[in-house]
Amino acid sequence: MPKDGIGASTKRREDIRFLTGRGRYTDDINLPHQAHVHFLRADVAHARINGIDTAMAAGMPGVIRIFTAADFAGVGGLPCGWQVTDREGQPMQEPKHPVLAEGKIRHVGEIVAAVVAETLEQARDAAEAIALDLEDLPAVIDMKAACEAGAVKVHDDLSSNLCYSWGFVEDNREAVDQAIAEAAHVTTLELVNNRLVANPMEPRVALGDYAFHDDSSTLYTTSQNPHVIRLLMGAFVLGIPEHKLRVVAPDVGGGFGTKIFHYAEEAFVTFAAKELKQPVKWTSTRSEAFISDAHGRDHVTKVELALDADNNFTALRCLTYANMGAYLSTFAPSVPTWLHGTLLAGNYRTPLIYTNVRAVFTNTVPVDAYRGAGRPEATFQLERVVDKAARELGVDPAELRRQNFIRKDQFPYATPVAVEYDTGDYEATLDTCLGLADYAGFAARAEASRARGKLRGIGLSHYIEACGIAPSNLVGQLGARAGLYESATVRVNATGGIVVMTGSHSHGQGHETSFPQVVADMIGIDASQVEIVHGDTANTPMGMGTYGSRSIAVGGSAMVRATEKIIAKAKKIAGHMLEASDEDIELKEGRFTVAGTDKSLAWGDVTLAAYVPHNYPLDQIEPGLEETAFYDPANFTYPSGCYICEVEVDPGTGKVEVCSFTAADDFGNIINPMIVEGQVQGGIGQGIGQALLEHCRYDADGQLLSASYMDYAMPRASDVPNIAVDHSCQTPCTHNPLGVKGCGEAGAIGSPPAVVNAVIDALERAGKPVAHIDMPLSPARVWAAMNS
Amino acid sequence: MYNFDFVKPATVDEALAALAEEDALPLSGGQTLIPAMKQRLNAPSRLVSLLGIDALKGVCPGEGGVTIGGATAHAVVAREAAAVYPALAALAGGIGDPAVRNRGTIGGSLANNDPAACYPAAVLASGAVIVTDRREIAADSFFQGMFTTDLEEGEIITAVKFPIPEAAHYLKFEQPASRFALTGVVVAKFAEGVRVAVTGASEDGVFRWSEAEAALSDSFRPEALEGLSVPAEGMISDLHGSGAYRAHLVKVLTGRAVQAC
Amino acid sequence: MKITMTVNGRPCSGEVEGRTLLVQFLRDIQGLTGTHVGCDTSQCGACTVHVDGRQVKSCTMFAAEAEGAEVTTIEGMANADGSLSVIQQAFQDHHGLQCGFCTPGMVMAAAALLKDNPRPSEAEVRAHLEGNLCRCTGYHNIVKAILAASGQAVAVAAE
């Protein structure tokens, strides 16, 4: 293995530019003659727009033009990329999602008008002079109230606020009902999966440009998937063919899902730049981000777990209300359904599962995927209800889990919720984690805490996720309106250096370092010989981008396939040059050798020949050494793991402190352990945030109460402990060439239930048992629960 | 934000003259004013920076007390008051974060009188005197409810004179998002009696908990608070905690502050 | 009005308005885009720079207030020969950054801490980062990097 090959904790090359202030984020880009847009956003949640008077504003200094919905009459709505079919076989209700509010305002933050001016302050000044004639309407905020007959409708032209009612697996429903009726024990839990704001530290930015000379448009944007934006915006919104549209997502400061989606601001600046023949730039403020970035989670769920007399799980029944917000964001419908219902088996052999998911429109910001997307919600309800069952039955939560695990010898394992897990070893991760966390030694630590006046608790969770999305034909059947393959072009230069152009996008994941490790390993050259290009539709093959822990599993596999083609061709060239059959050529440590001889050529000799084809089999193969592969995965990948959290609760104030956190994950094979550990720690930081701090809350009128960092509690350095991570349990994925499973979301998926279980444990041990506390477990909530 | 004239005088007199213009405002650290102006909540015609006035800066221990210049940054108080009034220094050292403490000033904090700010509790519990360009104002009459003080338009806080208690302690229970005080309590024990000031909790801003003061003046032990309670009415109720929760915290924190004295 | 200051050892001047923030002066007028803006409520610390040796949020200071000051930004943190400084190197060695957006602020905060407190405890490091948000790393590796930069032994990143 070369020193920076697969499995090495190679230091990240991209760090150099980030550490010296030379990153190039979208907001760092400015174009000559660039104008600025300020969006006039709704400050009420629901209102009819009777008029927008822009006359005065239009005459203000610096104003170039003011746009309203009327200007977008010829333009499509923002498309939704996934259609869910309801229990009756009907397609979901799918309202138009206009670029600028049409006729009605449906959430605080919706764009009502857009002022383009020479400077941002001029645009803001003019926006203040726009007079809106609005007729306030009552807001629909609570999901259950929104579903009642006679509720005010978010969309007048829909039959109700119900987007769909999805049953999964519908055929299991009666059997599940029966199993629950007959069970020896049923544990029931009602819970809320708190609404979150993803909050990548870089706010969104969009800069539209238009080139007269070839009638082409360019959008610079903070996106996780520039090709997807190009397709959605070009084909469905603006009607610009792909060859006239370039989308560039340069350095992107974190995404976590919220930068997957195609947003109105992107379409606006692209449209306006073409209209005005001048670049138009928008940089979100954090305040705008809170009311315009798609939010995450926001489920209200009732879950029932049935057990037989021997504590075997016999059935699981769930009812979930899932908030869609006012419009369907790009992948919103898929999150509470196919990314959620399919994970409800968790790590367990539960034979019968049924869930009903009701997706509801409300007068709130659209809700879509946020790190984990559906899988954290599935894991949370499952790991909380299993924990509650263990407490009700008086058994050790770890042992109840172990007893019900899918056993190592049962893989591949088809769950009752339509997925087949290829590999796993759940007892291995459980035992590793129990050992690392010193589960057995908890009593002594609890005693020490008690001596300091603190209540200590320990909680665990065991998660599974479906990553590496996804087989295109499968997701097509499930309603996806896109393929979910990934692509890579491997370009070998004459002197042997390699550029990989990938459809994956790195916004913190370190692809520029880990992807070259793979290619270098396959060829046996130094990783510094390989460069990654990503983020620009002009120089990368059509790819679906980065989310769903798919980059290495799908994008990496595409790169492997393309590299395999390169190697095969290079062997042909080498065979010709060495006068041997290409089957006899071995490539090792960057040298081509005729097997069993000492005849060999260096990598560079062959690559040079490919471009200077003097001694070359031109009759059989073309010159050049560049290959593209599109990889469509055969299945999801199924990382899993065990997380253990220890907390101390201050009985006087209800404040929870996370004392320790231990993670044992099975990600299959690992390319760069350092990067993997960082991903897990970051995900756990967000999971601790969800469990203890973060809450996106609206009042009954649809005003966002947690609209800035003054009220939305972000985890800080002192809120998160050191996080011990282990990835020694490795059951490689069976169906991708690297045997990798993906690690990007695990931390955020597995950690919230571990934290909540630990707090519940602490209170129970202190003689103040409570069945459940909804996240975030803020001091006020924990104190109220303890004293109720 | 709206534009304004920026001036940076070198003396208090020049500052006062500059502030005579309509809608002129003093600017100190800007750690409150600038975020507010970014939201366009404020439209001063002129900002008069006080940070160029050396006379407004510094920590001066004197007889029975310490005087802190109005434009003294939190970080300076945290460092330089540590020997004379450790509880005050610790309070200043716990405001916001290091960057905020390098810019934010005591004068700005008191003039702003945020109901969740730290300094008002220290000033009230210490029975400090607020010195302005034109008068001295006792702490008990300075704070007049949320974001309201006895200051007149254009009046500048030039210094704060703190008497030094025999023992004192500040406990801030942080609001999880802003990390201002969800509830904060300063307990200060003087020969003449104990003063207890509470921030973050009341809809009327910082206040003295007189029952606790009486009880602690009799017996300076946490147990002295047994049987006392703070009514939940009038306490702030918001997404971070109910009035009842804040009322509860007042008592818990007071007891713990006494313990820590 | 015209203002002049020293940025990363180089005299810089520019025409500003009263409302021009230091961060706007640095990014828009001087083209030093390493200093980032992550919020509008002065809480995220992505904009952290040093003014006269002290850490401040450049989004919460008017450019005019820095008249005559010595300002250091992330662009001025590398060694004279362009190599990474001890703190920067520690961030790379310990994987203290992912997307890199908070990183300039983190490095500036770390440098200010280590100047005053050359061997901080882990708790002191975490407390010092109160005003610097990172959404990617969970802070673990940032804390580790800063401790390492202070010369204290920490376990190295995974092998």
Ligand SMILES: Cc1cc2nc3c(=O)[nH]c(=O)nc-3n(C[C@H](O)[C@H](O)[C@H](O)COP(=O)(O)OP(=O)(O)OC[C@H]3O[C@@H](n4cnc5c(N)ncnc54)[C@H](O)[C@@H]3O)c2cc1C
């Ligand atoms: C991220 C963050 C966290 C914070 N956390 C806390 C916290 O935990 N606890 C806390 O108490 N505070 C906190 N603050 C507020 C901080 O302490 C401010 O520094 C302080 O409230 C205002 O001081 P300033 O000097 O910055 O005033 P400025 O913002 O300059 O001014 C504030 C107001 O006071 C007026 N003013 C300023 N100086 C004077 C003067 N000398 N005389 C008369 N009027 C004057 C101004 O005109 C303005 O109206 C925080 C701020 C931030 C940004």
Ligand code: FES
């Ligand atoms: S940009 Fe967030 S604190 Fe300055």
Ligand code: FES
């Ligand atoms: S590295 Fe992305 S925010 Fe810190």
